[in-house]
Amino acid sequence: MSASHGRPKKGSLPPGGTAHSAKGAQTSATFLLDGQPVPFDEGQTILEAARAAGHYIPHLCWHPDFPPHGSCKLCIVKVAGRHVSSCAMPAKDGWEVESNTPEMNGERRALLQMLFVEGNHFCPSCEKSGNCQLQALAYDLEMTTPRFNHFFPDRPVDATHPDVLLDFNRCIFCELCVRASRDQDGKGVFALTNRGIHKHLVVNAESGCLGDTDFSKDDAAAHICPVGVILEKRVGFAVPIGQRKYDARPIRVVAMEEDKP
């Protein structure tokens, strides 16, 4: 897989056009997403502009409430022969962007396959099944095998908090909880530590235990995990499998309705 080298920082691109100070649709800049014209405002990322125009681009670490994070690369698209993260890349007038193509979806499938083997994702007995974005993307992108060897990392659960369980086995290091706890809850309960294969999520407490923080099940961070790490206790399978978020409709449909900015 070719990496997205030289991804420009936000705002570092020269302005794509100058003609959209007025709000008129005719004057707004446009790029082509899989051949379809997508208008955008200056500074808007490809992913944001695409969503605003009703086009879904898969994503995991991106969330409408937060600045782009650019870590999961599920939002990968092809622009002028380069692979870029659409959640972080500002759109540019006249670009031809490829997203829903066999090539890009193949890249995404490979990324998912790596995520699946890196943690311990055992969907059949996972209480997040049906509400999990990783699983929903795997279904939607037709990932049928793990393909790589499982790492089977040893990641014990943290059950010290009275209301919330942390099952680190499923963490994909999107840092949404880190960001939500810091920026929305004003608490800074979570952090990522180490790099590469040793990367893992930690709790900011001397003991390392969630029970020793001021974390609450009502925190924004308690509800933001796209997978099954941060779980309200004693809920489990209260909602039957089959009646869950992604059971009836694929994530590409749900995501466009749910997190509308």
Add this chain to the structure above:
Amino acid sequence: MPFELETAANRENLRRVAIDPVSRVEGHGKVTLLLDEAGIVQEARLHIVEFRGFEAFIQGRPYWEVPVMVQRLCGICPVSHHLVAAKALDRVVGAVPVTPTAEKMRRLMHYGQILQSHALHFFHLASPDLLFGFDSEVGRRNIVGVAQAHPDIARQGVLLRKFGQEVIRATAGKRIHGTAAVPGGINRHLAPEDRELLQGQADQMVAWSRAAVDLARRLHETDPALYDRFGRFDSGLMSLVRADGALELYDGHLRLRDAAGTVVVDGVADQDYARLITEEVKPWSYMKFPYVTALGPEAGWYKVGPLARVQNCDFIPTPLAEAERQSFLAYSGRAVQHAPLAYHWARMIEMLHAAEVIRDLLPDPDLLAGETMAGGPRRQEGVGIIEAPRGTLIHHYQVGDDDLVTWCNLIVSTTHNNQAMNEAVRRVARQYLDGKTLTEGLLNHIEVAIRAFDPCLSCATHALGDMPLAVELRDAAGDLVDRRVRDG
């Protein structure tokens, strides 16, 4: 040689025959036969490796995940594990009792499982052998062969099983690996359209189940010399029964009847099972050997499953099955029927009972509406016992204040039947082992004996004549005399 011969008086003089649903070959069964100097089978050992390490998966996990997770531990009867884990954990969340809706939904699911499992076993796995004979052409001994020779029987078998699966789907949410039973209750009601669908077929299922009992009885009656003697041994019978002594497969108390038919232990609450049973560890087996503590390991082992249940209860609380039970008892002159092949007959009586229970339960309004969850003071520990298709199934959990399972103990039906299966194989081997050569015919007979118990072993899910087995024959010095391997 570390190989101990524990039941024989002169161990050093025994020769060894290993029939090896082999541990080396994945999914094979391995039986070791130990011969004495006269060439008589002294002991049989069925080596079972499937039930290792359950605990490692469960301990350290949150309790609410357990009823779903345990379904993965055993591919053979997931619904039974699902329900019994939920029952055990009802205790932990203080849901004693659960709501009427939860109780009835689970009960319906359970009897659906009994029906589908019994139908699968009898029609797909056992009937070919019973209809065509143990030594008949292997290629014929499957449900396809049955369909050619007896199209109605095969068709009814397939549809009975399908009906049981539909009951499971309607109650559990999915045909396999449902998530409906949760600690404290159930997470769904029965959909009105599912009830209608099932009610439309229920009478037919009862009628076909009656015909199946009839078939099992006729098989037995046509060749009593075989059916009454094949692999026969006497033992106690253990099962749950209802407070009034009725056959009860979802919930009840433990009862033990001795081989002569006298009730020796009764009224043991499920929470107290550990006071009744000891699990013996033997060096040659991964699977433990439970026995009734008060009677000791020699006399205290027992059999579980349909043959035990149908005779351990005082009556079956549905009329058609009870009538069949009466004729079952009459056949053996009301003496306890111990013949392993009578399991099939008893199994079909239970299938009829399950069909009646399902039919009678379906109109209940609590299935469609009503409170689904209950709760109460938290407890640290809970035991659940259910009569799974193959026999008594026990789950026992301890849960910490942090909601994680700290300890668990699972005793599956096949473990309860461990000693009984060894005994049946020994008897059969005694009857059919000729000299020092292991024949295909002997393997077939051993297979039939094992299969009568419907053990939850992957090797036992193969069509008859196809069970993967490996056979070793060794002399007293431990030297290999003969070995026979059959792949499934």
